Amino acid sequence: MDTRGSTPVGGLPPDSAGPHSRRLGIIAVVATFGGLLFGYDTGVINGALEPLKDDLSLTAFTEGFVVSILIFGAAIGALVGGRLSDRFGRRHNILLLAGVFVVGTLGCVLAPNWEVLAVFRFVLGLAVGGASATVPVYLAEVSPFEKRGSLVTRNEVMIVSGQFAAFVINAIIFNVWGEHQSVWRFMLLVAVLPAIALFIGMLRMPESPRWLVAQGRDDEALAVLRQVRSPERAEAEMAEVYALAEEEKVSQTGGTTDLSVRWIRRLIVIGVGLGVFQQFTGINSVMYYGTQLLADAGFDSNSAIIANTLNGLFSVLGITVGLLIMNKVDRRTMLIAGFSLTTFFHLLVGLSALLLPDGTAKAYFILVFVVLFVFCMQGTIGPLVWLMLAEIFPLKIRSFAIGICVFMLWIANAAVALAFPPVVNALGIAPTFFVFVALGLLALLFITTQVPETRGRTLEELEDQFRREYS
Template sequence: MAGSTKGNVYALPPLTKGPHSRRLGIIAYVATFGGLLFGYDTGVINGALEPLRRELQINATTEGFVVSILILGAAVGALLGGRLADAIGRRKTILYLAIIFIVGTVLCSLAPNWEALAVGRFILGLAVGGASAIVPVYLAEISPQETRGSLVTRNEVMIVSGQFAAFVINAILYQIWGHHDFIWRYMLIVAVLPAIALLVGMIFLPESPRWLISQGQHKNALVVLEQVRDKERAAAEMAEVEHLAEEENKTQTAGWADLAVPWVRKLVIIGALVGVFSQFSGINAVMYYGSQLLENAGFSADAAIVFNTLNGLFSVSGVLICIYLINKISRRKMIITGFVLTTTFHLLIALTAQLLPEGDLKMWLILVFVLCFVISMQGAIGPLSWLILSELFPLKIRTFATGVAVTCLWLANALVAFVFPPLIAGLGIAGTFFIFFGIGVVAIIVLHRELPETGGKSLEQFEEEFQTGFIEKVKGSAQ
């Protein structure tokens, strides 16, 4: 039973068009509302913070706390969500998430003080993390193998589009009612609309066929498949789905005890570092605090919130560029080049802030370099780091190792969100971006030395090469 192939291509009848393919299109559309909400809820604080600070009287530390607690909630939500989705099913879990999205959003927009806001944002974070973990799984499990990859990247596009949408809506609301302190409440409550859309849409969506098979409900699985494939293809796919459900179980073999084995330990650390370094690039500092960053650089509050929408636009463009480039350049080359670019722009931002006198030139240069940073990050690192994580781990350690890496990624994200406002308050833009620059240099060195190439190989090829290489080394040093 050792033979296991993720990319195993079953001889399946070709996909056909018809009512079933339209239904699949609707499913993908509704389910990616989860991604859109993920983006909207993480991005909405960017722009809402300035009026929010006036009304709730928060300082740099409580500000960092209120922003980062959503990310901590997301770390918890990602872990629990995966378990829940295995136990009660993907569909039910996403339904519950939609309800949590609605409850969290309402709590946040009605919060009388920053403590209540923090509670609301933690709850919202649970839904954000849950959606980030389950929506891609649901999409991958219900879509045919030919389009699986593109459906999952569509979710990534929806996440950054959600952030962009939040920036734009915040900017518009701010132009209309900017003088009201409570404007941030309107900004936050807007997110309830896509949450309701997700809830209503999800009621009509079917359960994942793969989950049904893992529960022994073969008949129901076939019923679902017949809704989203033609009859012939549905029957043929049952075997594939069954095989994938078995594979899925195998991915859960490894646990903490296996960290005693050097190659396992090393791969898990590399995976965690890919996640942590991508967050320590500070991309989300810009996504959460972009408006304040620009205000700090010299823009008026009004102008900052407008120009912040460019951060969202460049982020979306970056992700589209990344998806275009992703199979044209080797993974290693692309991610290391990405870090060289982002680190260069960190340095340029820091130098501009340090050396230029206050004034127009300084603030425009900072805006340009921040935009360059955002597009390099999303264009060469963002979606790619997730892809590398999905390819890096051999079958038997996949669930465990991905769990560790993604948790580290969320924690790093939360840490950046927490320390960024106090850092800016204490060290200014220059000092803060010199720190990002330093971390970036470490990231380049470590990834250059340690990151194995995963692209252009089947998962099994990579698995074998990495393990044998390692075992030879271990045996060599033991003798």
């Protein structure tokens, strides 16, 4: 039976439009404030770093430590956040993370020295990592399968929008209060507003119906489904979720013991591969060090700062295009296309740096190819990896497994972020991007041989498919 498009899946009636559609939209907006905070807190340090270095007298080592400590915190936050989400609920975890965002932000703003700043940057990292592991799961579990791709991808839209907003807000604040030595504190303080909005908003949002079923709270789960589905669809979907939950109780899934189950172990390997190869595209080397990269390419300092804003702009444009086509193209097709395009533009950046003479033309060629890389990456690989991580794992191990995968994603992120500046300094732009080409080819091999298709199937159908195919 065809399970794609608008065809009912597994006997489920179509999810017709109604008041529940608006409610689902509100839930998505509120929950993705976690993604906005993710983006802002990872992007704001870029513009705040220069005044911060002067104010707190950072050395080269302490500068790198303060920047990278958030990434390591995020890796731990993803791992711990997944377990907390499984135990206490997706909504509860997002509320907790909103509080951690507030505490971490205020601690950074008030930090008297770099040591205290590093501690609270680590706290912010815990919140960023927890949000990266929890929000996509929450959105996937409240969404009907027909809209799951677009709704989960909204979180990635908010992440890149948060990064772009950080670039713009930093520029505005610096132009208004740039003479103040502590101007960087104002830049960081802005993040308190979306954190408060997330906390207040989530107080009125429902818990994940699938998590409620896993806890035996069937009446509450049905009540939530009735809020976000048509009446007929809510009843039918509840029956399917309940049947799967009962099956999982028999198989006793839900923790580290599941790593001994062959088909679950195979899915975790796929998830880890997706997360690591997403980071090995080098997207965050561009988002963290884009200005430095463009200066090395031949732009002067002022031009590099201005040109770097194009990376933020085209990041937002790319994710917007990805959102529009997400539910119309198969996941595997988009991943293969995405890795093919990013690898191609890596090659062009490397060849431009290697073959073109130093000068304005070389700088602009590299700028264009880097911007096109960012656009293609954020329109395909970026959102698809987060979406597929939210789709491929069974219910009772979903957050735990995503925690493992996102932990490895953040470790890969940290490795690229720490290695990129010294590698470019030692080898130059061309060899560095040729390394990204080699990693892109490995990613294509992995996608074509290991990654399953998930579009157009309910979460329950996917689990049944994986259990049969990988056991």
